[in-house]
Amino acid sequence: MVRFQVMSIKCRSFKELNYKLWRNIVNLYMKDSLTHVYLFYDLIYEIDNTDIHMAVSNDNIVGYLLIWKGPRILGIHIWGQAHSLIKYIPYINKSIIHVYDDSLVASILNYLHSKNAKVSTKCYLDMATDEDKFVPYNPERARRLSIEDLDKFIELKTVQGRRVDRDFAKNIIIKWRYYGVFHDDKLVSIACTYLRTNEVWIIGDVYTHPDYRGKGYGKIVTSAITRDAVNSGAKALLHVEEDNEPAIKVYKKLGYEVIGKKKWIFVNI
Secondary structure, three states: OOOOOEEEEEEEOOHOOOHHHHHHHHHHHHHHHHHHHHHHHHHHOHHHHHEEEEEOOOOEEEEEEEEEEOOOOOEEEEEEEEEHHHHHHOOOOOOOEEOOOOOOOHHHHHHHHHOEEEEEEEEEEEEEEEEOOOOOOOOHHOOOOOOHHHHHHHHHHHHHHOOHHHHHHHHHHHOEEEEEEEEEEEEEEEEEEEEEOOOEEEEEEEEEOHHHOOOHHHHHHHHHHHHHHHHEEEEOEEEEEEEHHHHHHHHOOOOEEEEEEEEEEOOOO
């Protein structure tokens, strides 16, 4: 029976990650950047908001629990031989748990139920494309959003059911990279990248106003941000609910391919 050493680090600086551990993290990422992009990105760019628990065997990371503490929700990723790390999963806050190995799902659910947490599960597909496979669709019809679009952006987010204040909306327009399609000067469709490394851009927040669907606008904005990703030399990665057949069909037409499937566990939502 293999015994693991569990290491729990509330990251505040790279000094808390010794050189050997950091090299292990880099090696994981470089071997499979699409799988470990959240780990790599959060430990570089979101270190003040990130905790990590690791299962280590013979100085190698064989499992980890990554916890990103967002302003409204926790983003949690559990990967590898991580059964010993389940007890560190927060169960009070709202969170989305990305489970990379189906063998962990039952144990995670049992743990959360034992804490009387309200949970639900959905299955999401990971889809990716690159410069060779990408098939653009009128990306020139979308334009990059700026602070001048703030009011229209907030209005569309309200329709989406995600009320945001001006400071938060301004922050994500600046920090993330949003494209939008306008109809009669009204912002009707958006898509963005919310996480970028040299190797991977993660595409998300694809949304079209209900009154303007069926016109290809979602395909246009996704094409625009995907174009930027692949032109930079990175791969574009997105997540889509397994049952969302219209979106999957659109993404496939843009050259995205299914590369994996994960259970997402929603806590207290």
